[in-house]
Amino acid sequence: MSGMAARPMVVRYPETPSQTGGPYVHIGLAPAQAGFDIFENNFGNVLTTPETTGERIRLEGRVFDGSGSPVNDALLEIWQANAAGRYAHPGDTQDKELDPTFRGFGRTGTDFDTGIYTFETIKPGPTPSPRGGEQAPHILMLIFARGINLGLHTRVYFDDEAEANAADPLLNSIEWVVRRDTLIARRSERDGEVVYTFDVRLQDTPDGGAETVFFDV
Amino acid sequence: MIIAPPGGALGEFVERDRNNHPQALTPGYRTSVLRAPRNALIVARNTISEMTGPIFQQGELGELDNDLILNFSKDSLPIGERIIVHGYVRDEFGNPVKGALVEVWQANAGGRYRHKKDQYLAPIDPNFGGSGRMLTDDNGYYYFRTIKPGPYPWFNSTNAWRPAHIHFAISGDGWAQRLVTQLYFDGDPMIERCSIAQTAPRDLLNTLIAQEDPANNVPFDARTFRWDITLRGRRATFFNNVNGVKR
Numbered sequence: 001m002s003g004m005a006a007r008p009m010v011v012r013y014p015e016t017p018s019q020t021g022g023p024y025v026h027i028g029l030a031p032a033q034a035g036f037d038i039f040e041n042n043f044g045n046v047l048t049t050p051e052t053t054g055e056r057i058r059l060e061g062r063v064f065d066g067s068g069s070p071v072n073d074a075l076l077e078i079w080q081a082n083a084a085g086r087y088a089h090p091g092d093t094q095d096k097e098l099d100p101t102f103r104g105f106g107r108t109g110t111d112f113d114t115g116i117y118t119f120e121t122i123k124p125g126p127t128p129s130p131r132g133g134e135q136a137p138h139i140l141m142l143i144f145a146r147g148i149n150l151g152l153h154t155r156v157y158f159d160d161e162a163e164a165n166a167a168d169p170l171l172n173s174i175e176w177v178v179r180r181d182t183l184i185a186r187r188s189e190r191d192g193e194v195v196y197t198f199d200v201r202l203q204d205t206p207d208g209g210a211e212t213v214f215f216d217v
Numbered sequence: 218m219i220i221a222p223p224g225g226a227l228g229e230f231v232e233r234d235r236n237n238h239p240q241a242l243t244p245g246y247r248t249s250v251l252r253a254p255r256n257a258l259i260v261a262r263n264t265i266s267e268m269t270g271p272i273f274q275q276g277e278l279g280e281l282d283n284d285l286i287l288n289f290s291k292d293s294l295p296i297g298e299r300i301i302v303h304g305y306v307r308d309e310f311g312n313p314v315k316g317a318l319v320e321v322w323q324a325n326a327g328g329r330y331r332h333k334k335d336q337y338l339a340p341i342d343p344n345f346g347g348s349g350r351m352l353t354d355d356n357g358y359y360y361f362r363t364i365k366p367g368p369y370p371w372f373n374s375t376n377a378w379r380p381a382h383i384h385f386a387i388s389g390d391g392w393a394q395r396l397v398t399q400l401y402f403d404g405d406p407m408i409e410r411c412s413i414a415q416t417a418p419r420d421l422l423n424t425l426i427a428q429e430d431p432a433n434n435v436p437f438d439a440r441t442f443r444w445d446i447t448l449r450g451r452r453a454t455f456f457n458n459v460n461g462v463k464r
Contacts, residue, residue: 012231014424015309015447017239018397019414019416020397020413025397027348028348028349034332036331039348039350040279066250081266088272090272103271105271112334145252148252149253150238153261215260216233216261217233
């Protein structure tokens with residue numbers, strides 16, 4: 001191609017394709033549940049230390065498939081802001097207090113027998129929306145499992161934050177108003193502990209449960 | 218010449234190209250049928266929630282965490298082909314992803330997992346655990362040492378076998394980048410017959426296949442395989458909103 005100057009190219013490499021985490025995802029990400037101990041330090045489902053600031057909450061629930069059966073081999077991860085509404089990440093430069101005892105990340109498997117998952121954490125504060133206003137307190141959740149080819153993103157909101165939820169930009173962007181309710185965890189108290197119940201439905205279930213909203217993040 | 222936004226900038230992650238990934242519903246992989254959402258995904262433009270993510274420190278990992286040959290050895294070495302896997306984690310624009318947590322898990326040389334739910338009759342290797350983890354360095358580079366996993370049968374069809382593979386979970390510096398995937402080995406004839414491997418887009422399946430890297434073999438010790446990983450990139454931020462107001 002003589003006479004033709006090389007043109008600079010805009011290059012974008014394709015993201016590595018996802019594959020399912022498979023039924024033995026615990027070996028790598030939750031070895032104790034697989035049945036053995038290998039690492040000194042594990043990333044588990046307790047996000048708090050005694051020094052952590054904020055209202056202690058237990059987040060629990062189950063994941064159901066399209067037959068209404070609990071998915072007993074799912075691996076869930078959560079990511080959230082601290083009680084002041086700040087993320088433990090250099091990209092969060094808000095003028096809010098950082099809590100050195102709170103990373104904001106947790107992971108756990110659903111129980112092989114009951115299908116129940118649990119996180120011990122704190123209720124996050126509200127965070128800013130980049131397009132104006134505030135986001136209601138929420139926890140990001142990612143779901144990996146056998147049969148799930150690409151991790152599913154959802155969000156957990158809180159039913160005692162009705163006013164903030166009503167103003168939340170993402171909830172409001174869900175055109176089908178009836179579907180918003182699938183993202184709201186229910187508050188209760190058990191043995192003096194605050195529990196939020198959040199079930200995930202991968203599809204509508206025969207008992208009338210509605211498929212959870214999943215996001216293209 | 219590559220023209221790309223600078224790495225580490227705080228712009229939004231580029232929208233995920235879903236043509237680069239398996240669809241949720243892939244009936245050839247039977248478990249996906251009841252576990253695939255039927256509704257379309259809802260667009261969630263990046264907020265600070267998706268643009269941040271957990272940060273991990275070297276001090277949280279053990280010295281042998283990236284050495285699957287030694288990190289569960291009890292009274293001797295595990296049995297099987299000694300291999301090293303190495304490569305780079307970069308974003309879509311070629312920028313290195315530094316400090317990414319790379320977690321791996323796999324079966325032993327006979328295709329048996331150390332997992333209470335695995336009942337395959339091939340035996341457990343008492344000196345092999347099958348899980349490891351590491352952080353990428355400033356160049357996005359990672360490496361670990363292991364035993365090459367064997368293929369194993371599974372109940373998808375009567376005679377279904379997985380190709381030899383290593384599972385990977387990769388965490389960049391934003392929640393939107395998190396990725397779980399699998400590495401396959403070049404030349405494995407089972408890749409073509411595997412309904413899970415075949416969920417990957419036809420033209421990208423080769424990006425999941427590690428290549429032999431004989432120049433980096435350790436003589437009389439271990440063979441080496443090279444596998445690079447691409448995570449989502451961030452777009453450049455040319456003009457910022459001020460206090461949420463577009464100007």
